[in-house]
Amino acid sequence: MSQSEFVPGVLAPANINKAANWLMFLNDKPVIVGGQVKNPIPYFENPSRMGLTIDNRFYLGLFRGEACYAASLDPLAGLPAEFTVCDMKLMLAQLPEAWFQLVGLAQQILTWDRNHQYCGACGSHTHFHAADRAKVCPDCGLQNYPRLSPCIITLVTNKDKVLLGRSPRFIPDLYSTLAGYIEPGETVEQAVHREVKEEVGVELAKLEYVKSQPWPFPHSLMLGFIAEYQQGEIRVDEDELEDAQWWHIDKLPLIPPQGTISRVLIDFYIERYKARV
Numbered sequence: 001m002s003q004s005e006f007v008p009g010v011l012a013p014a015n016i017n018k019a020a021n022w023l024m025f026l027n028d029k030p031v032i033v034g035g036q037v038k039n040p041i042p043y044f045e046n047p048s049r050m051g052l053t054i055d056n057r058f059y060l061g062l063f064r065g066e067a068c069y070a071a072s073l074d075p076l077a078g079l080p081a082e083f084t085v086c087d088m089k090l091m092l093a094q095l096p097e098a099w100f101q102l103v104g105l106a107q108q109i110l111t112w113d114r115n116h117q118y119c120g121a122c123g124s125h126t127h128f129h130a131a132d133r134a135k136v137c138p139d140c141g142l143q144n145y146p147r148l149s150p151c152i153i154t155l156v157t158n159k160d161k162v163l164l165g166r167s168p169r170f171i172p173d174l175y176s177t178l179a180g181y182i183e184p185g186e187t188v189e190q191a192v193h194r195e196v197k198e199e200v201g202v203e204l205a206k207l208e209y210v211k212s213q214p215w216p217f218p219h220s221l222m223l224g225f226i227a228e229y230q231q232g233e234i235r236v237d238e239d240e241l242e243d244a245q246w247w248h249i250d251k252l253p254l255i256p257p258q259g260t261i262s263r264v265l266i267d268f269y270i271e272r273y274k275a276r277v
C-alpha cells in the first residue's frame, strides 16, 4: 500500500463521504460480498439498512479517498444472503496486497479492542484515548496501543540452492523460508542469525533486507531477508521443524502461495540469480 493510498485516522472527519468500505468480521472471519473474493469488500452507507447488526465499529482512515471502518458483527444476528464469511488466508492469496492490508488492519484493531477491555496493571475498565488509537486506564493512567510482534523471515541461499524447511503444522509437502519472533533486547540482524542457527544449525554470511509484510495472524510484522550461507551442516530443531533441506532452484517442492512474503523472497532471489548467471 503506497503512502498516499491510505491515510490512517482515529476520528472520522465531519465532511466525509457517507458511503464507506466496511471491513467486517463475524466470529473473527472476514465478511465479504457473496463469493467475490477478488473484489469483495462491502461498500455501502448504512450497515443496518443492509440487514447487518454491528456490535462494535472503528474508523480506520481513508483508502483512496474513501472512509474505511472495521466492524464486528453480532454473532447471534446472522448474515443477510448477499454476504458470506471467508477464510483470511484465502484472502491473502487472492486479494490485491493493499486490500489485504486493510483487512489485516481491521482484524488487528478489533482483536486489540477485545483483548484490552481491562487495565493490565490495576484491572480497571479501560477508556478510549480521545485522539490516539490507544486505551487508557482511568485509575492508574496506563496506556495500551495496538500490539505488534516483529518477526524475521529468511531465505537462506547458496548459489543455485535455497534452504527451505517444513513445520509439522504445514499442509502436506509444503516447504517454506525460516521465520521467528525477535526477542526483547535483540537487533533484527541478531534475530536472523539466531533463528537460522537454532532452527537448522547453519551460519550465515551476508544479510540483505528485502521487504516487510504485516501478518495479522494475529499481530505480527514480518521483516523479510535473503541471507547467504556461510557454514554448517543442516541440523533440524525438531521442536520447530520436521524437515529442512537444500533445494535446487529449478526443482523446488511445494512453496507458499503468491501474496505471502515467503513467496516474494523465493521468487525475488531466483529471478535475480538467473539474471546474473
Ligand SMILES: [Zn+2]
Residues within 6 Å of the ligand: 119, 120, 121, 122, 123, 124, 137, 138, 139, 140, 141, 142
Ligand atoms: Zn490501571
